[in-house]
Amino acid sequence: MTIRIEPFDPHTASDELWAAFNATRRAIAVELWPDEPVLDDAETRREVQTTNPMVEFRRWVAMEGDEVAGSIRAAFRRPGTANEEDYARFLWAGGGVRASSRRRGVGTLLLREVHCLMHTLDKTVLTMTTHAASGHASSNMSVPSRSIARWSSARSSPTSTGLASDNGKTGQPLRD
Numbered sequence: 001m002t003i004r005i006e007p008f009d010p011h012t013a014s015d016e017l018w019a020a021f022n023a024t025r026r027a028i029a030v031e032l033w034p035d036e037p038v039l040d041d042a043e044t045r046r047e048v049q050t051t052n053p054m055v056e057f058r059r060w061v062a063m064e065g066d067e068v069a070g071s072i073r074a075a076f077r078r079p080g081t082a083n084e085e086d087y088a089r090f091l092w093a094g095g096g097v098r099a100s101s102r103r104r105g106v107g108t109l110l111l112r113e114v115h116c117l118m119h120t121l122d123k124t125v126l127t128m129t130t131h132a133a134s135g136h137a138s139s140n141m142s143v144p145s146r147s148i149a150r151w152s153s154a155r156s157s158p159t160s161t162g163l164a165s166d167n168g169k170t171g172q173p174l175r176d
Helices: 015-032 041-049 106-121 145-154
Strands: 003-007 055-064 067-077 090-097 125-129 140-144
Touching: 003 106, 015 041, 015 055, 015 067, 015 090, 055 106, 067 106, 090 106
Parallel strands: 090 125
Antiparallel strands: 003 055, 055 067, 067 090, 125 140
C-alpha cells in the first residue's frame, strides 16, 4: 500500500484523523513502555493543541490507507521570543512508526519533511530523540543539516538506529 505524508494540524484535524493518530500513538507507547500508563486520547489532544508561547511545532503523519503508520513533530524557537538568536540554528524532532509499518521507509519519508523544514527556516542543527524497546539503544542525536541531506539521499530506508555518523558508527552524534 502507498504511504502518503500529510501535515497534521492538531487544531483542524478531523475526529477520524485524531482517532487514527491516537491509535498509533497508543500502540507505540505500549510497545516501548509496556509497564507505563498510556495518556488517554482526550488529554493527549488537549496537550498537543496547547500553544507554547516560546516554541512552535510542525507535525506530519504518514498515512497508509486510513491508518496512521507513523508521525513526526518538529519544534523550534518562535521568532520574536527572548534570546531567539541563541536558538536560531536549532530544530528538534521526534516521532515514531507503528511496528507493522517499520522497515518500509516510513521514517525516511517523515524525516524528509523535517529536512525540508530545516531548509525553509534556515536551521542547521537537528536534535532528535530516539526510543527503543528494552535491550536496545536509546539516545539523543544532534545532526547537521548537510548530514541529513546525505542520509536522506543516500539511503532508501533508515538504518536500525536511524543515522550513521561521519565515523561510520551508528547512533553517534554527528558534528560539523
